[in-house]
Amino acid sequence: xxxxxxxxxxxxxxxxxxxxxxxxxxxxxxxxxxxxxxxxxxxxxxxxxxxxxxxxxxxxxxxxxxxxxxxxxxxxxxxxxxxxxxxxxxxxxxxxxxxxxxxxxxxxxxxxxxxxxxxxxxxxxxxxxxxxxxxxxxxxxxxxxxxxxxxxxxxxxxxxxxxxxxxxxxxxxxxxxxxxxxxxxxxxxxxxxxxxxxxxxxxxxxxxxxxxxxxxxxxxxxxxxxxxxxxxxxxxxxxxxxxxxxxxxxxxxxxxxxxxxxxxxxxxxxxxxxxxxxxxxxxxxxxxxxxxxxxxxxxxxxxxxxxxxxxxxxxxxxxxxxxxxxxxxxxxxxxxxxxxxxxxxxxxxxxxxxxxxxxxxxxxxxxxxxxxxxxxxxxxxxxxxxxxxxxxxxxxxxxxxxxxxxxxxxxxxxxxxxxxxxxxxxxxxxxxxxxxxxxxxxxxxxxxxxxxxxxxxxxxxxxxxxxxxxxxxxxxxxxxxxxxxxxxxxxxxxxxxxxxxxxxxxxxxxxxxxxxxxxxxxxxxxxxxxxxxxxxxxxxxxxxxxxxxxxxxxxxxxxxxxxxxxxxxxxxxxxxxxxxxxxxxxxxxxxxxxxxxxxxxxxxxxxxxxxxxxxxxxxxxxxxxxxxxxxxxxxxxxxxxxxxxxxxxxxxxxxxxxxxxxxxxxxxxxxxxxxxxxxxxxxxx
Amino acid sequence: xxxxxxxxxxxxxxxxxxxxxxxxxxxxxxxxxxxxxxxxxxxxxxxxxxxxxxxxxxxxxxxxxxxxxxxxxxxxxxxxxxxxxxxxxxxxxxxxxxxxxxxxxxxxxxxxxxxxxxxxxxxxxxxxxxxxxxxxxxxxxxxxxxxxxxxxxxxxxxxxxxxxxxxxxxxxxxxxxxxxxxxxxxxxxxxxxxxxxxxxxxxxxxxxxxxxxxxxxxxxxxxxxxxxxxxxxxxxxxxxxxxxxxxxxxxxxxxxxxxxxxxxxxxxxxxx
Numbered sequence: 018x019x020x021x022x023x024x025x026x027x028x029x030x031x032x033x034x035x036x037x038x039x040x041x042x043x044x045x046x047x048x049x050x051x052x053x054x055x056x057x058x059x060x061x062x063x064x065x066x067x068x069x070x071x072x073x074x075x076x077x078x079x080x081x082x083x084x085x086x087x088x089x090x091x092x093x094x095x096x097x098x099x100x101x102x103x104x105x106x107x108x109x110x111x112x113x114x115x116x117x118x119x120x121x122x123x124x125x126x127x128x129x130x131x132x133x134x135x136x137x138x139x140x141x142x143x144x145x146x147x148x149x150x151x152x153x154x155x156x157x158x159x160x161x162x163x164x165x166x167x168x169x170x171x172x173x174x175x176x177x178x179x180x181x182x183x184x185x186x187x188x189x190x191x192x193x194x195x196x197x198x199x200x201x202x203x204x205x206x207x208x209x210x211x212x213x214x215x216x217x218x219x220x221x222x223x224x225x226x227x228x229x230x231x232x233x234x235x236x237x238x239x240x241x242x243x244x245x246x247x248x249x250x251x252x253x254x255x256x257x258x259x260x261x262x263x264x265x266x267x268x269x270x271x272x273x274x275x276x277x278x279x280x281x282x283x284x285x286x287x288x289x290x291x292x293x294x295x296x297x298x299x300x301x302x303x304x305x306x307x308x309x310x311x312x313x314x315x316x317x318x319x320x321x322x323x324x325x326x327x328x329x330x331x332x333x334x335x336x337x338x339x340x341x342x343x344x345x346x347x348x349x350x351x352x353x354x355x356x357x358x359x360x361x362x363x364x365x366x367x368x369x370x371x372x373x374x375x376x377x378x379x380x381x382x383x384x385x386x387x388x389x390x391x392x393x394x395x396x397x398x399x400x401x402x403x404x405x406x407x408x409x410x411x412x413x414x415x416x417x418x419x420x421x422x423x424x425x426x427x428x429x430x431x432x433x434x435x436x437x438x439x440x441x442x443x444x445x446x447x448x449x450x451x452x453x454x455x456x457x458x459x460x461x462x463x464x465x466x467x468x469x470x471x472x473x474x475x476x477x478x479x480x481x482x483x484x485x486x487x488x489x490x491x492x493x494x495x496x497x498x499x500x501x502x503x504x505x506x507x508x509x510x511x512x513x514x515x516x517x518x519x520x521x522x523x524x525x526x527x528x529x530x531x532x533x534x535x536x537x538x539x540x541x542x543x544x545x546x547x548x549x550x551x552x553x554x555x556x557x558x559x560x561x562x563x564x565x566x567x568x569x570x571x572x573x574x575x576x577x578x579x580x581x582x583x584x585x586x587x588x589x590x591x592x593x594x595x596x597x598x599x600x601x602x603x604x605x606x607x608x609x610x611x612x613x614x615x616x617x618x619x620x621x622x623x624x625x626x627x628x629x630x631x632x633x634x635x636x637x638x639x640x641x642x643x644x645x646x647x648x649x650x651x652x653x654x655x656x657x658x659x660x661x662x663x664x665x666x667x668x669x670x671x672x673x674x675x676x677x678x679x680x681x682x683x684x685x686x687x688x689x690x691x692x693x694x695x696x697x698x699x700x701x702x
Numbered sequence: 703x704x705x706x707x708x709x710x711x712x713x714x715x716x717x718x719x720x721x722x723x724x725x726x727x728x729x730x731x732x733x734x735x736x737x738x739x740x741x742x743x744x745x746x747x748x749x750x751x752x753x754x755x756x757x758x759x760x761x762x763x764x765x766x767x768x769x770x771x772x773x774x775x776x777x778x779x780x781x782x783x784x785x786x787x788x789x790x791x792x793x794x795x796x797x798x799x800x801x802x803x804x805x806x807x808x809x810x811x812x813x814x815x816x817x818x819x820x821x822x823x824x825x826x827x828x829x830x831x832x833x834x835x836x837x838x839x840x841x842x843x844x845x846x847x848x849x850x851x852x853x854x855x856x857x858x859x860x861x862x863x864x865x866x867x868x869x870x871x872x873x874x875x876x877x878x879x880x881x882x883x884x885x886x887x888x889x890x891x892x893x894x895x896x897x898x899x900x901x902x903x904x905x906x907x908x909x910x911x912x913x914x915x916x917x918x919x920x921x922x923x924x925x926x927x928x929x930x931x932x933x934x935x936x937x938x939x940x941x942x943x944x945x946x947x948x949x950x951x952x953x954x955x956x957x958x959x960x961x962x963x964x965x966x967x968x969x970x971x972x973x974x
Contacts, residue, residue, distance in 0.1 A: 311742050377748050409748065440757070467761035499760065502715070530714040537711060561714050561730050 019044070020052040027056025035060060039068035047079040054080065058087035066093040073099060082112055089116025097122045104132050111143045118147030121154035123164045123657060124682060127689070130168040134177055141185040142193040149196035155657070157593065158626040160600075163660040164686070166203045167693040175204045183212050194219060195226040202230025210238050214245055217256040224256060231260055239266040246270040251279040258282070261289035272298045280310035287316035296326035303332045306347040307339070318347050322354050330357050337363040346378045353382025361386055368394055376401075377409040384413035392417060399426050404435035411438055415445030424451060431457050436466035443469065447476030455482045462488065471499045478507025486511060493519050501526075502534045509538025517542060521550050529559035536562060540569040548573070552581050555591065564594055571598025579609030586620040599627035607635050614646045621651035629658035637662055641670040644683075652683045660690030668694060706744055706752050708737040716740065716756050724773045724844055725899035725930065727923040739775045743768070770846075777845050778921075779816040782861045783883075784823045784869065786916060786948055792965035793912055794827045797943055798837060801911055808837050808911040813898055813934065814918040815841040818852025818888070819861050824914070825887040826873040834890055840907065842896035849893050855882050899926060901933040909939045917947035931957055938972040945969060 023041055026034035034056075041053035042065070054072070057065040069084045069091075085103065088096040097120055103113035110132065117125035125147070133144045148165060155162035169178055182197050189197060198216050201209040213234075216227035231238055243266040246257050254274050261271055271293070274286035287305060290298050302324075305317035321329060329351065336348025337360065349367055352360030364386070367379035380398055383391040395417065398410035411430045417423050430442035431454070439461065446454040454476075461473045474492045477485040489511070492504035505523055508516040520542075523535030536554050539547055551573075554566035567585065570578050585595035599606065610624050617624065625643055628636045640662065643655035656674055659667045668691070675687035708716075713736065717728045728736055744755035747768070759765040759772070784790070793810075801808045812821040821841035828834040843849050851857075862881045865874065874881040896903050898918070913934050919927040931952055934944055944959055945967075946952060952959060952970055959970035 311746065315742055315745065374748065381750070405748075412750070437762075440754075468757040471757060471761075499715075499757070528718060530711065530718050533711050533714050559714075561710055564730060565710055 019046075019049045023049065023052040023056045027052075027059035030060050032060065032064070035064045039065045042068050042072050042080070042084075047077075050077075050080050051083050054083040054087055058083070058090060061090070063091040063093040066091050066096060070096060070099055073103070076106075076109075078108075081109060085109060085112045085116045089119035092120075094122060096120065097124050101125060101128045104128055110136075111140055114140070114143045114147045118150030121151060123151065123155065123686065123689075126151060126165050126168060130174065130178070133181065134174060136181070138185045138188060141181050142189050142197070145182060145185065145189075145196040145200050146193055149199045152199065158596075158622065158629075158654070159658050159661070160626075160630040161658075161661045163693045164657050164689055167660075167689070169200055169203045176206075179204055179206060179209055183208060186212065186216075191220050191223055194223040198223055198226035198230055202233040205234045205237055207241075210234055210241055214238075214241060214257075218253065228256070228259065232262075236263065239263075242266050243270060246274075251277050251282050254282045255279065255285060258285035258289045262292055263294070268293055268295055268298050272301050275301050275305055280308070280313050283308065283310070283313040284316045287313065287320045291316075291320035291323045294324070296324050296328070299324055299326045299328055300332060303336060306336060307341045307344040314343060314347065318350060321351055325355070329355065330359070333357065334359060334363065337367070342372055342375060346375055349375070349378045349382055353378075353385055356385060361388060361391065365390065365394055368398060373403055373405050376403075376406050380406070380409040380413045384416040387418075392420075392423070396422055396426050399430060404433075404438060407433065408435065408437040408441050411445055412441040415441070415448040419449040419451060423449075424453070427451070428454060428457060431461065436464075436469055439464065439466070439469045440472045443472035443476040447472075447479035450479050450481070452480050452482050452485075455480050455485050459484060459488050462492075467497070467499070470497070471503050474500055474503035474507060478503065478510045481511075486513065490516070490519065493523070498528060498531060502531055505531070505535050505538050509541050512542055514542075514544065517544060517546055521546060524550055524554055529557075529562055532557060532559065532562045533565055536565055536569070540572075548577055548581065551578075552584075555581070555585060556588070563591065567591065567594045567598050571601045572603065574604040574606075576605055576609050578603075579606055579613075583609070583613050583617065583620065583624070586617075586623045592623060596623050596627050596630070599624070600630035602631050602633050602636070607631070607633075607639050611639050611642060614643055614648065614651050618648035618650055621646065621648045622654035625651055625654035625658055629661070637664060637667065641666050644670045644674050644678075644687075649680045649683065652678060652680065653686055656683055656686040656690055659687075660693045663694065706741050706750070706755075708733060708740065708752055712752050712756065713737075716752065716759075719756065719759060719769070720773060720776070721923070721926065723769055723899075724897060725922050725926045726773065726776060727921065727926065736776070739772065743772060743775070774845050774847055777816075777848070779845070779848050779858075781816050781819045781917070782863055783819045783826075783857075784864050784866060785820065786967075787823075787864075787866070788965060789916075789945055789948075789967040789969075790824055790827055792967055792969070793914075793943070793945065794824070794831055794833065796964060797912060797969075798828070798833065799831065802833060802836050806911075809909070809939075810837055810839055810912045811907065811910045811914070811937070812839070812841040813896070813913055813915040815843050815849075815852065815893075816845070817848045817857060817861070818891070818893070819857065820914060820916065821891050822852075822883045822887050825890050826869055826883065829873065829887065829890075830869065834887075839891045840894065840910075841891050842894045842907075844895070844897050846895050849895055853888065853893050855885065855888055857882060898930050898933075901929070901936075904933040904937055907937060909937055909942070911939050911942045912945065913938060913942070914945045916945060917950070919946060919950050931959075935959055935972060940972055940974040942972050943969045944972075 023038060026038060038053045038056050042050050044050045069088050072080050072084045100113045100117050103109045114129060117129060129144050129147055133141055136144060152162045152165045155165055168174060182200055186194060186197055198213060201213055213227045213231050217224050242257060242260055247270045249257055254277060258274060271286055271289050274282050277283055283305060287302060290302060299321060302317045302321050305313055308314045333348050333351040336344050337352055339345045339348060349364060364379045364382050367375050370376060380395065383395055395410050395413055398406055401407050411427065414423050414427055427442050427446050430438050433439055443458055446458065458473050458476050461469055464470050477488050489504050489507045492500050493508060495501045505520060508520060520535050520539045524532055526532050539550050551566050551570050555563055555570060557563045570582050582595050582599050585591045599610065610628055614621055614624055628639050640655050640658055643651050646652055659671050671687045671690050675684050675691060678684050713733050721727050740752060744752055749755040759769045798808050815821050818841060821839055825834055825839060828837055859880055870881060873887060874883055898904065915934055922930060935958060938944060960973050962969050962971055
């Protein structure tokens with residue numbers, strides 16, 4: 018009964034129950050004590066940390082293990098020295114290492130690395146997981162994790178650690194393999210790269226970690242990559258191709274993958290060739306334009322467009338007269354993309370083809386030719402018998418110059434029998450800001466086709482007349498969500514002060530999409546209610562709306578937006594996004610963060626994280642200043658962040674902190690940071 | 703040109719339509735996956751913007767068929783034979799056999815059966831206990847393509863990864879180097895296309911003594927899952943059972959069904 022009661026208190030996250038649970042951790046019955054420990058763990062937030070630390074000190078076998086686990090998750094910095102002490106006890110070292118990883122405190126790095134060099138295989142695996150956890154935390158906070166990587170990457174310990182990690186791989190489970198793969202990426206060598214290549218065939222999280230580490234190793238892996246790609250089957254090719262980043266591996270083996278039986282491999286090969294920037298392999302990409310798999314054909318097209326080459330024009334003109342309709346369409350797309358003057362003839366020729374898709378592609382391309390023949394062809398296509406071709410032509414005319422003929426054609430298209438022609442007529446007239454079309458467009462506001470009713474509002478958003486503005490305001494109260502959203506976008510474009518209240522109201526719309534559109538429209542205004550609206554939306558129940566609001570706050574200069582973002586640091590779920598937004602180098606941000614460092618000790622490490630990620634001289638100077646902040650959390654975080662800064666100011670601030678700071682932890686981190694800087698200096702290398 | 707921008711706004715609007723149509727919920731982290739499926743379809747249909755494509759799905763007479771095809775491309779059909787076997791065995795040896803012993807003919811529905819591995823596993827277990835001909839088995843899914851594969855007996859090679867050896871010998875045969883269930887199992891099942899989010903389609907199926915809806919609710923938002931569970935509850939006979947996946951729990955939806963543990967697995971019973 019007592020066990021059940023303890024568990025219920027835990028499940029209910031009962032804070033008033035904490036003193037009772039603390040007492041129960043000392044119960045004579047092990048089961049009760051363990052239930053109490055687990056309950057304290059469920060309550061979280063460091064509940065009962067002192068009682069749990071006392072429990073660990075007793076080294077009672079059954080109670081210590083669960084207590085270590087809960088302490089690791091407690092987020093209480095006081096538990097770290099105790100956990101480090103436990104590393105010396107063979108019975109608890111593995112559990113303590115795991116807990117130190119969860120605790121995310123860099124004080125654990127040096128003891129963990131020291132133990133790793135003496136550890137048996139299963140402990141090596143546990144330490145690898147812990148170091149990978151610590152690394153992830155540091156990266157999340159500061160965008161870099163030199164303090165964690167440095168001891169592993171060091172020429173002193175690195176070779177031994179590399180061998181131990183490789184030796185521990187065979188018996189490792191998936192999370193352990195993923196952690197080891199991550200650590201192997203911190204210290205490049207031929208052996209570690211070979212092991213990482215082998216791990217690419219493992220389960221997804223492991224393969225992903227191996228892939229990231231191999232990417233980190235950069236061009237150093239190219240000889241091995243080329244050799245493996247040359248002998249790989251489809252499955253291996255699929256995991257190896259994403260690693261191709263340049264031409265140094267010799268692209269013949271990549272080009273050979275264009276003939277692989279698996280379409281996913283062919284797609285990846287197209288993408289790899291595009292990334293290589295090597296124009297020598299454009300011709301085989303043209304061969305894939307008619308691939309039976311749509312993704313491959315689209316990837317080949319994208320690669321050709323991204324690479325360009327002296328040969329591309331000839332090959333595109335050749336493709337544009339291919340007997341294969343898909344190749345021909347792709348050829349026309351390439352001609353349009355690069356605007357080859359010689360391509361006008363095949364585009365015009367395609368306009369007379371019986372294949373509607375081919376005509377559509379030609380029409381889209383002609384829109385980008387500033388040529389009387391091209392315009393005449395588009396105007397002619399707008400009178401074609403096929404509604405699809407008329408719609409494509411009317412859409413294309415939206416990119417043309419608004420001359421008398423184009424205007425007359427588009428106005429006539431507003432009365433077309435086909436809904437999509439009317440849709441694109443509205444859209445094109447809007448794009449061309451043809452105010453003379455306002456009345457004709459407003460007349461379609463009750464069109465039987467839903468997409469036309471929406472296009473009417475889209476178009477009116479681009480007009481400047483009073484009639485358009487009034488129609489927009491009416492539409493912003495429409496019961497049709499699409500019409501309402503289009504109107505809100507329009508109000509955002511027009512930015513009339515009178516529309517602000519409509520947009521603020523729409524932030525309370527029942528559907529997230531409408532709130533998101535209203536928010537985006539609101540963000541364009543420069544008025545006091547905007548900030549209040551963004552602040553409210555930053556805590557919206559929908560993650561997309563909240564994320565957008567934080568993003569907009571991040572783009573606003575000035576102290577008020579900075580304060581709003583700093584407030585969000587108190588909310589764990591929003592903290593990461595708030596840091597990212599604070600890290601945007603916007604006017605007034607650095608000053609605001611420095612001011613907050615004076616009086617917001619609880620979030621100081623996050624404020625420092627934002628400065629660290631900013632990567633600007635004034636932010637670096639602020640980091641140096643933070644090393645003298647009153648809050649010890651700020652100074653500790655600043656010392657860690659400065660490990661990545663290679664400026665003389667950073668070095669001298671760290672040197673001073675390493676000897677003068679009152680906090681031993683700041684002094685220790687500063688020393689480690691100096692060691693990391695030393696390891697990276699050219700003389701050392 | 704092959705890549706169209708999927709802004710957060712258009713992503714939210716499109717996902718709202720997909721959720722309304724099929725119940726599938728996507729959040730911002732899924733944006734690259736959704737974009738990968740959407741973009742080639744929109745480009746192939748000649749659209750230059752995904753908002754235009756959305757209006758096509760929403761308003762064009764051909765939009766519903768295209769939306770079905772889009773949802774089809776988004777569905778995950780990963781499953782295997784005899785997944786969460788304990789629960790199936792408990793159902794067969796417990797509630798189904800009890801009803802047959804009472805002279806009833808139980809009706810069992812595998813909702814969201816994907817490519818049919820679950821209902822075929824159930825059919826094999828029933829056959830193992832000489833009960834197959836005494837039960838009506840209905841299997842449904844949203845995906846017409848998945849159902850077609852189930853009817854034809856085309857299975858992914860990994861679907862047989864957890865075959866118990868005894869069942870494999872009796873109820874599976876080798877075909878082109880792969881193990882496939884004997885045709886009689888497939889033929890004992892009625893296959894139909896049903897959208898679980900549409901309560902009218904669910905109600906039209908009649909009532910059942912057991913409904914299996916395993917590893918499906920995880921793809922729905924809580925609100926949608928609650929509606930689906932309500933309509934499945936409505937389709938249960940009094941005393942009938944709803945079975946969900948081991949990692950799913952109905953308790954947080956406040957269901958009227960009673961949760962009970964049977965043979966180490968959870969059954970939700972419609973109280974008489």
